[in-house]
Amino acid sequence: MTETIQKPQPRPTADTKMFWDSCAKGQLVYQSCQKCGRAQFPPRGHCAVCGSDRIVWKKSAGRGKIHSFTVVHRPPTPAFKEDVPYVIALVDLDEQFRMMMNVRDTDPHKVTIDQRIEVFFEPMDDGIFLPQARPAR
Numbered sequence: 001m002t003e004t005i006q007k008p009q010p011r012p013t014a015d016t017k018m019f020w021d022s023c024a025k026g027q028l029v030y031q032s033c034q035k036c037g038r039a040q041f042p043p044r045g046h047c048a049v050c051g052s053d054r055i056v057w058k059k060s061a062g063r064g065k066i067h068s069f070t071v072v073h074r075p076p077t078p079a080f081k082e083d084v085p086y087v088i089a090l091v092d093l094d095e096q097f098r099m100m101m102n103v104r105d106t107d108p109h110k111v112t113i114d115q116r117i118e119v120f121f122e123p124m125d126d127g128i129f130l131p132q133a134r135p136a137r
């Protein structure tokens, strides 16, 4: 019996479908509250700060800097065995929201706090394109 080991994959919901649809088109988007002006991620049906449901989608330029990161040496599941060592980072996008992403296309041990990154989209199964970071060019 052949067992395929798959990585966990995002499952779009009613709240996140717009986000994933945009990623598939190569555009990072985020939510902005029309009442208090805060940007938020992940997407949800109301503002996490003021509770308003006056939420609109905005385009992100897909650029930001690394707030914090860790280098993973021990794969969390066998699906990640080929990937180690890899970087998981909290990225502060220039539009004032924070996302967790892998940092690719770089030596994991050369990643630094405040390093400038740009977002790109990694194709996965089922039409999902996962936002990932790489050093800004």
Ligand SMILES: [Zn+2]
Residues within 6 Å of the ligand: 033, 034, 035, 036, 037, 038, 047, 048, 049, 050, 051, 052
């Ligand atoms: Zn708000």
